[in-house]
Amino acid sequence: MQARRHRGWQRGVAIVEFAITLPLLMLLLLATAEIGRALFQYNTLTKSVRDSARYVSGARVGSTGVFTLTNEMRTAAQRLVVYGNAAGAGPALLPGLAPGDVTVAPSSADYVTVSAVYNFTPMLGSELETFGVGRPISLAFPMRAAVVMRVL
Numbered sequence: 001m002q003a004r005r006h007r008g009w010q011r012g013v014a015i016v017e018f019a020i021t022l023p024l025l026m027l028l029l030l031a032t033a034e035i036g037r038a039l040f041q042y043n044t045l046t047k048s049v050r051d052s053a054r055y056v057s058g059a060r061v062g063s064t065g066v067f068t069l070t071n072e073m074r075t076a077a078q079r080l081v082v083y084g085n086a087a088g089a090g091p092a093l094l095p096g097l098a099p100g101d102v103t104v105a106p107s108s109a110d111y112v113t114v115s116a117v118y119n120f121t122p123m124l125g126s127e128l129e130t131f132g133v134g135r136p137i138s139l140a141f142p143m144r145a146a147v148v149m150r151v152l
Contacts, residue, residue, distance in 0.1 A: 045143055056149070057150060069105070077102070078099040082094075120143050
C-alpha cells in the first residue's frame with residue numbers, strides 16, 4: 001500500500017516538473033524558428049541583390065565602352081531585387097520590401113553597386129512589451145546587403 005502511494009506522488013512530481021520546464025522549451029523552440037526565419041530572409045535578400053548586380057553588370061550602353069546607368073536600368077534592377085524579375089510582376093520576395101529600399105549606383109567607371117535595406121520583423125511583432133517598467137523593446141532590425149560588381 002505504501003509503495004502504491006509513493007508511485008502516485010512521483011507521477012504528480014513529473015507533471016509539475018513538466019509544467020515548469022514547458023515555457024522554457026517553448027521559448028527555445030520559438031527562438032530557433034525565428035533565427036532560421038531570419039537567416040532564410042537574409043539569404044533571399046543577398047541572393048536577389050547579387051542577381052540584380054549581375055543583371056546591371058552585363059549592360060554596356062553605347063559604342064564608346066563607357067558604362068552609363070540609365071533610369072530604365074536602375075528601375076529594372078530595383079524590381080529584380082524586390083520581385084525577382086525585371087518586369088516587377090508577382091508578389092515581393094520579402095514582405096515589406098519595396099523598390100525604394102534598393103539603391104543602384106555606379107561606384108566608378110567600371111563598377112556598379114547594388115545595395116538594399118530590409119527591416120526584419122519577428123513573428124511576435126516589432127516590440128516586446130515591458131508592462132509599464134520602461135519603454136517597449138524594439139525587436140525589429142535592419143538587414144543590409146550590398147554587392148559591388150565590375151561591368152563587363
